[in-house]
Amino acid sequence: MTDNEDNLLDVAPGIPHSNIVSETGAYVIGLALAVILTGVSFWVASTSTLWGPGVAVGLVVLAIAQMGVHLVFFLHITSGPDNTNNVLALAFGVLIVFLVMIGTIWIMSHMDANMAPDPVMMNLQMQH
């Protein structure tokens, strides 16, 4: 199949379309970026030079960035017209994932805050 034909057809996730050097290069770039982001994550988590309360948020941002790197360089999700179906499915998946996670954490933390503490739990908290 020629490159020209490739560009006309839809592309399944995971299929890159180019020559061996640029294909391997994309994986090498992806690996390098992922290693850097992982390294920064572990550094951010162990250093004391950063503002404490911001560290958890920073780690989540780094994780989302690394997921993006994996999607682009390993799964070859692009913004090209041949990838529209893959991107739309991904967008829907991400929407549901965020609804489930943020919705649960939000509601459950409020329920936790509104719950009257029972005596046993109070005693446990006193011991700490």
Added chain:
Amino acid sequence: MTTEAATIGLTHGGSEDTGLGHRGPESKSIVVPYGFWLFVLSDMILFSALFATYATLVNATDGGPTTNQLFDRNLVAIETMALLLSSFTCGLAMIAAKRKNMLWTQGWLIVTGLLGAVFLFIELYEFATMIGEGAGPQRSAFLSAFFTLVGCHGAHVTAGLLWIGTMMAQIWAKGFREHIIRRLLCLSVFWHALDIIWVAIFTIVYLIGTLP
């Protein structure tokens, strides 16, 4: 072509309009991996529910061990590198398979499988140590959620390892036929997705869990 297009345009959903465009349905090499992509996304939604459960229960330790006492960052760093490198070599195996190179395809697949096995071995070691210290899944709600979330990912990796072995045998026995390549592509999508989920696990469970 123009008359055909005009006919379809004028029928407005009549019997001639298949709703599949002028080219008809896509080939199996597009439809099958796309369906598998939908499965992988639904799998991520399953994991999002487990993450939400874990985030809700992480402080429900019932006086038992907490995240800071249980997790070892050095082990997690090795696990992370093993899985990341296996994702990379899985991509290299796909590049070799696309060019129908038996030696490199099998070579990179076995490296992928071995790195996955290293990951799984370390995870099982961690689980065994925790259970040995009395921090098993029945100890507290936090530990139940932890073993469910991380264990579910581990079960996926185990399934992936079996799949890698199966694909190596199929490529060996049948060669690079179209449907074998298709299965291999689905395997690579599955394996990369496992690494994406691991990124969320090592960040949310291990790194945020061991902040000072």
